[in-house]
Amino acid sequence: MTNFREVTRATKTVWSGEREYLAHGATQVPVVHSVSFGYEDVDEWYEVAIGNKDGHIYGRNTNPTVQAFEDKVKALEGAESATSFSTGMAAISNSLSTFLKPGDRVVSIKDTYGGTNKIFTEFLPRLDVEVVLCETADHEQLEAEVAKGCNILYLESPTNPTVKITDIERMVKAAKKVNALVFVDNTFATPMNQNPIDLGADLVIHSATKFLGGHADALGGVVCGKPDLVDTIYHYREINGATMDPMSAYLLLRGMKTLDLRNERQCESAMKIATYLQNHDAIEYVFYPGLENHHNHDIAKKQMRNFGGMLSFSLKGGLDAVREFLPKLEYANRAANLGSVETVVGPARTTSHVECTPEERKAMGIPEGLVRYSVGIEDVNDLIDDLEQALSNIKSS
Numbered sequence: 001m002t003n004f005r006e007v008t009r010a011t012k013t014v015w016s017g018e019r020e021y022l023a024h025g026a027t028q029v030p031v032v033h034s035v036s037f038g039y040e041d042v043d044e045w046y047e048v049a050i051g052n053k054d055g056h057i058y059g060r061n062t063n064p065t066v067q068a069f070e071d072k073v074k075a076l077e078g079a080e081s082a083t084s085f086s087t088g089m090a091a092i093s094n095s096l097s098t099f100l101k102p103g104d105r106v107v108s109i110k111d112t113y114g115g116t117n118k119i120f121t122e123f124l125p126r127l128d129v130e131v132v133l134c135e136t137a138d139h140e141q142l143e144a145e146v147a148k149g150c151n152i153l154y155l156e157s158p159t160n161p162t163v164k165i166t167d168i169e170r171m172v173k174a175a176k177k178v179n180a181l182v183f184v185d186n187t188f189a190t191p192m193n194q195n196p197i198d199l200g201a202d203l204v205i206h207s208a209t210k211f212l213g214g215h216a217d218a219l220g221g222v223v224c225g226k227p228d229l230v231d232t233i234y235h236y237r238e239i240n241g242a243t244m245d246p247m248s249a250y251l252l253l254r255g256m257k258t259l260d261l262r263n264e265r266q267c268e269s270a271m272k273i274a275t276y277l278q279n280h281d282a283i284e285y286v287f288y289p290g291l292e293n294h295h296n297h298d299i300a301k302k303q304m305r306n307f308g309g310m311l312s313f314s315l316k317g318g319l320d321a322v323r324e325f326l327p328k329l330e331y332a333n334r335a336a337n338l339g340s341v342e343t344v345v346g347p348a349r350t351t352s353h354v355e356c357t358p359e360e361r362k363a364m365g366i367p368e369g370l371v372r373y374s375v376g377i378e379d380v381n382d383l384i385d386d387l388e389q390a391l392s393n394i395k396s397s
């Protein structure tokens, strides 16, 4: 088989992870809707069951379509191993639960995805795990907290929805000194723009529901890293049961074939839209790591190949202006997802941070009038025209 390490990521999106799962001359990976896998030979069955021989036993553990999905993500992240989940949140919660026990300590940032933030503030403390949430871009504070000792340093960069950037390589150095594992949620960057494993992270997590799938028609999550860590997480997942469905795996696998194409268009359009918005009278502030006035543009430039398809902006007129503006957009779904071929918009207070109270959002630096904008693959000029007509004549500005 071709050594996929030698081809570019774009070629990997199309070819990686598929060949060994093809059957009967099919050119596409089959959706194997079988709950279990049978064996005539009792000894062979046993060998597969105890892991001495490749094969499948039961759908909660492994499935060929799901494995093809894992293999493709693994190739794109340059990881040795990957395991998948029913959702991104299942990937995050299972990965944390695999390694944490009462008395442990987690250091993270204030700007993690809303669901992740809830795990940190609501569920982990209940299990007597201490969680310290630092200012996302305050590297000194993060380093100081890590130096006090921790089991896991959990990062997300860029963050949702204000696309803040944390220096992954620098944080890995701090974590290594205290033997902490480093997890990075790479959902916003995608493997096209950033590979945390190359920056020293132990585990990379994705909500596959977003850019990996790209079509907003399947939920999924995935974790990549070294085999010993990933196998341990896999074992936790096979017992706890948050398994990816084969049909979702197929849809995500198909979506990933165009990941590089989509990403190229989305990054280019996001930069143009961010620049356009920055110069618009109705706009208060634009958050996009590609903008030179972004607080950590230099770090983004250092650790990312491109700046991604996500941006956010606040309207001068606050929430009232958002109420007027959003319904006027013609080429955008007003919805909670992101990373799709269609442009998706929504107020952060209704989408990524709906689980938080207004006070919590304020503490996280998320204005009530903040709009998250996930750039689709439409023609960028059409998107800018659409923004222009929706932003004109806002009474509340």
Ligand SMILES: *Cc1c(COP(=O)(O)O)cnc(C)c1O
Residues within 6 Å of the ligand: 087, 088, 089, 090, 113, 115, 156, 160, 185, 187, 188, 207, 208, 209, 210, 219, 220, 221
């Ligand atoms: C959506 C999202 C998640 C959660 O993924 P689900 O598939 O919705 O469970 C986690 N992290 C980030 C950054 C996300 O955008």
